[in-house]
Amino acid sequence: MGAVRGNVVVTNVARADREAVDGLAKAGVSTVHEAQGRTHLLDPAVRPVYSGARIAGTAVTVSLPPGDNWMVHVAVEQCTDGDVLVIAPTTPSQAAYIGDLLATTLATRGVRGVVVDAGVRDVADLTAMRFPVWSRHVSAFGCIKETLGSVNVGVVCAGQWIEPGDAIVADDDGVVVVPRDRAAEVLEAAHAREERETRIRERYRNGELGLDMNDMREPLAAKGLIYVEQEPPR
Amino acid sequence: MGAVRGNVVVTNVARADREAVDGLAKAGVSTVHEAQGRTHLLDPAVRPVYSGARIAGTAVTVSLPPGDNWMVHVAVEQCTDGDVLVIAPTTPSQAAYIGDLLATTLATRGVRGVVVDAGVRDVADLTAMRFPVWSRHVSAFGCIKETLGSVNVGVVCAGQWIEPGDAIVADDDGVVVVPRDRAAEVLEAAHAREERETRIRERYRNGELGLDMNDMREPLAAKGLIYVEQEPPR
Amino acid sequence: MGAVRGNVVVTNVARADREAVDGLAKAGVSTVHEAQGRTHLLDPAVRPVYSGARIAGTAVTVSLPPGDNWMVHVAVEQCTDGDVLVIAPTTPSQAAYIGDLLATTLATRGVRGVVVDAGVRDVADLTAMRFPVWSRHVSAFGCIKETLGSVNVGVVCAGQWIEPGDAIVADDDGVVVVPRDRAAEVLEAAHAREERETRIRERYRNGELGLDMNDMREPLAAKGLIYVEQEPPR
Amino acid sequence: MGAVRGNVVVTNVARADREAVDGLAKAGVSTVHEAQGRTHLLDPAVRPVYSGARIAGTAVTVSLPPGDNWMVHVAVEQCTDGDVLVIAPTTPSQAAYIGDLLATTLATRGVRGVVVDAGVRDVADLTAMRFPVWSRHVSAFGCIKETLGSVNVGVVCAGQWIEPGDAIVADDDGVVVVPRDRAAEVLEAAHAREERETRIRERYRNGELGLDMNDMREPLAAKGLIYVEQEPPR
């Protein structure tokens, strides 16, 4: 499937495996990103509304016009427990596509959070509700409801291609997408990284150096790195 | 009155009704912005120094040169209990026009906060004092005191025209201006919105959908929206 | 010494006086910046990963390529108790040069924090560890380890020239550099400012105006400032 | 008059004196800006579509929503020979509010150019037509026509307050506004500057130094400037 055509809502979308998705949340964005070969990371300009949230869920996607969030209401009905709503305007917009009211209806349906490549409002309320949103802007400027878009089609969101049902992982480091049928495989790679990192962390705490742990001294010298003492005074 | 001429301090400025202003603070920026027809919102790049503040007050305005805050000292004397100081350089500046010392003298006079379309310093102190400032930049680079400006004249601040005595509402969503003689009328409209939103929030919590509550299904179909099931495998 | 040549690690670098450095931390960035004549302030776009940290330390500098943090491992070995690691890519990079693993090895060695003119990852972990990092970006996108750079040479970091051993002061207002052999002199000037500011703060709290404390009324009038009452209605 | 209320088209607007406006075009933006005390300069991010145009005209202003240029059609009818159309969205927009078709109808009416605090399209055609537009963005993304705004009310455009009938001067250096009733006075000041600059230019060509022409050596020394010879080798 390629780009969006016409205005369509795709229903009964296959979703990434729930257990794998829950595992990805624990691993976190930076580890998952490395585990899948340093790809599929959303633009770092998309930031969380409050610090400390770490979620993963399955994407319900919305493609819609700049400044118009009518289709978000259509998307809500397609959301179910464990989903993350992904809102992608067709051109850049600073408008707020979501606020505390839409967050309330999403939370009621078990949605775990929202990623929006535009603005968000009511951030004090969202923080109090602990309903996490990752957005490019914070803005009180709301949307109109005039023009159609599509739900559960492939979208470009913050520079990455996201298909409905893909796994979305989001925390204080940003947002990463895991293609639906790779969730289990990426989780396994993430676990391997975590185990390795735990061992490294322990050795670092004991005072070992990365230079020695990773046998870097020889290749550094081979590339020409030299050590000199600073001349006494300047 | 049009643009600034010469260097003048306007005294005994009429201010928006105190009770209305206090009501606007409770309503918050996003609601007030909608209530007055989605206008008068400052550039969202102006952000609070710390999260959680929500204020409203009457504007004392300062127009001054880039990198020079001499006129802020002049403006302090014009401030009284319930005011918000609005600092608008005539051209873009990253310099800090305000820090903990000026905040101390303003707080002593009952000023509720500051909006500055430039920089602020001493943000740890301001946070500890709970004296809220909304600014475009955080910067330790202070100002010089060489050149005049004006106090209590109309200014453009972060993209909006503000006149002395206008109501300024500021919270985590940003900053909005309410023209002085519209404060009561806008407050009324804000209350109407809040009541409506309370009802909607309740219905959302009960699982109702916006699609149904707002009778959106028919107009969506009329515009051509179609629903299709996802094809089984991909 | 001028610009970087070849790839070199300079060892046994002279460092700013420890006691002076500790004093600078207490004074804070904005005061230190003013005390040394409003110079040597890093670009305000370099921001702390979490609020409330205030440190000073002696610079260990790293010059390295965009997207490649191999030399950070080399730099760790040159770090000792009381240092601040300064990471300066030769061209702009959003990549994360540091995360919780490198922070662990640095913290083990007594390093007080990191300033990086690029990205940082694992910010939730860094916050939990209370290991402060000032960076231009937050990004999960890590670095490769392919190309050499230099350690403890002069670098340009966020718009300022930093030499190894210089004092780095960093807090919520930003980051400032104090040249190594000026630390004591700048500290003294900072103390003088602090005492003066304490007196001003007290007088502000008692309701005095800056206009009077600084005898500004006469020079303002001499420059042509006039006061007019607002015309009654508008 | 303060901020915009309701949706209104103000007709028969008084305009700045034509002869003065034509004189301001010859003086150019930088000279006019200095001549009126370094004020009223639009954000330098607003740039001409092609190089070499230099115009002045009387403002017909349009306040309208982001992404919606319906009111531009309304404004066209209010434009007459010698005007400059000023388009100011109420919130930031990258959309193109004007292209070659609207330029054609404006040019037919004798409009001298357009200033738009948003986007423009068809820039190759505009260049071929020599119809100059100053804009913040170039974008093929056009506007919808759904929502009202106002014509010939005071607007904030690129950070400056503009009233209908004000003189707009625009060239490769940017855009500046001259309040309607100050056009003649500012033109006179601009002429004085031009004469002075012509004399300076001539003396510079003859090899005189600004240091001598402006008697700067003494004040520089008084402020502490010292001259030292460079030490021989380094």
Add this chain to the structure above:
Amino acid sequence: MGAVRGNVVVTNVARADREAVDGLAKAGVSTVHEAQGRTHLLDPAVRPVYSGARIAGTAVTVSLPPGDNWMVHVAVEQCTDGDVLVIAPTTPSQAAYIGDLLATTLATRGVRGVVVDAGVRDVADLTAMRFPVWSRHVSAFGCIKETLGSVNVGVVCAGQWIEPGDAIVADDDGVVVVPRDRAAEVLEAAHAREERETRIRERYRNGELGLDMNDMREPLAAKGLIYVEQEPPR
């Protein structure tokens, strides 16, 4: 097909119909964008290296790492007469992926231009060669050749999804993508628009107003627009 996996070069890619592509070039970006329902426009920050070029061609796509253009050499071999090379780093990069040497080999193969969501160098040479490049940055900072990527897979470039063989249209207004199998249909719609625009342009030249041509007066009044004369003096 979804996102990129592994490192692959897809050969013998189907391309959009040549005749349709040539027609799209004549129509230009803004018309094509409107003709396909205002979608698929690349981020306007991607600008041409010189003014006046207008091309269309079939996409050969490259997905590659930041700062590394090894795969561009691989892509060259896949390019044939009438293609446009589309270069999309997996994360933001300012590095120059293309200069006059690669332009020479591409031009030799009949490639019509390059779109790169990163930097370009040798712009004076490219201008002299009349080989057009649209890029986000101009930078002398070149790339390394260390890491693989993929050729002729779906990529996100400047915010839009592009598949190999899609039609790329680029001119002074920006860059737009037309999905491969829609080229003919979009061309037809573009022609219809052009004819309509030609008629409008003629009527505008004859002095007709858009208000009348489009019967806008009644709907404007119905929405509440009112006309008032300006009060005499101010």
Add this chain to the structure above:
Amino acid sequence: MGAVRGNVVVTNVARADREAVDGLAKAGVSTVHEAQGRTHLLDPAVRPVYSGARIAGTAVTVSLPPGDNWMVHVAVEQCTDGDVLVIAPTTPSQAAYIGDLLATTLATRGVRGVVVDAGVRDVADLTAMRFPVWSRHVSAFGCIKETLGSVNVGVVCAGQWIEPGDAIVADDDGVVVVPRDRAAEVLEAAHAREERETRIRERYRNGELGLDMNDMREPLAAKGLIYVEQEPPR
């Protein structure tokens, strides 16, 4: 020598070898940058005022405050035939530090151009004079003349450290610095690159591929690159 102290004008500064500098101009920025190991490139945001200029000269440096160009007048006297004036504010500034008058006095002295990490005005005049300026901003907002700075000290300009007498090369690709005593050595490396590039260009014109010329096929395969034919329909 480290950072700037006090306010000083250093006279009789040693300059890079004139013949070498003239050679660097012919090589151009991108070649010189590569020839010295991909270092010392100024921030690409610094752009030429008009296209087509290509210069090299020896740096006369000015360190000065934001918005204040008094020291430029001091620097003019230190400039001589073959120099390039480098203007570096101590903190970011959009103000115009140079316009046609200062350009006139500089051109009279044989100065080849200006690099300013801030703004420039009178760009139409500069273009007509063919006096090239590279700047971060174009702005009509001029400077005041109140505060001292230094001339011919080391400065950070657009992210690079520049010492007086260094060679500055500037063209449409940007600006690069060559340390004074490396000019001849870098020129030699640049010539070697140019010869190599001439041969490559010729072979490209004859239809050879980079893949073959550089023996890339084997290492690409070794890293795992595979070729697959596109599946027939999609």
